Amino acid sequence: MRKLNCWEFKKCGREPGGAKTNEFGVCPASTEERLEGVHGGNNAGRTCWVVSGSMCGGVMQGTFAKKYDNCIKCDFYKMVKDEERSGFELSVVLLGRLK
Numbered sequence: 001m002r003k004l005n006c007w008e009f010k011k012c013g014r015e016p017g018g019a020k021t022n023e024f025g026v027c028p029a030s031t032e033e034r035l036e037g038v039h040g041g042n043n044a045g046r047t048c049w050v051v052s053g054s055m056c057g058g059v060m061q062g063t064f065a066k067k068y069d070n071c072i073k074c075d076f077y078k079m080v081k082d083e084e085r086s087g088f089e090l091s092v093v094l095l096g097r098l099k
Contacts, residue, residue, distance in 0.1 A: 003083065005030070005045025006054070009076045014055060028053045034097050039084050046080050050094045064095060 007013070007030055013020030014027035029051040032044035039046035048054045049071035052063045056074065061067040068091070071077050081088050 003040040003046060005041050005043075006048040006076050007045065009079070010056075012055060024055060027055060032098075035094060038089060038094065038097075039080055039087070047089070047094050049074070049077055050091055050098065064091070 005015075007015040007018065007027060012018070012027065014024055015021075015030040016026055018026075018030075027048075029044040029048035030042075032051050035044040035047045035050075036042070038044070041047065044051045049068060050064050052061070052067075054061050054067075056067070056070065061070070
């Protein structure tokens with residue numbers, strides 16, 4: 001079964017060519033190549049919680065430190081964590097890839 005990226009799950013329209021890119025811009029999670037393939041996602045599509053500037057619930061999110069408390073309550077985050085189980089990469093590891 002193919003794993004969903006955040007923009008597919010949330011239907012935000014901020015992926016390249018998406019319906020809302022003219023209004024809100026392209027989401028950095030959809031173009032962050034350093035996290036390509038993590039958890040089976042395209043770019044950071046399954047690690048969006050570590051990417052600054054993603055949009056959740058119609059609100060632009062800030063840095064990891066500012067948004068993480070919201071992210072761990074997110075239905076998408078919970079789904080990825082459940083799907084990946086022991087293969088779930090911790091945020092500290094993912095943040096290290098972004099440096």
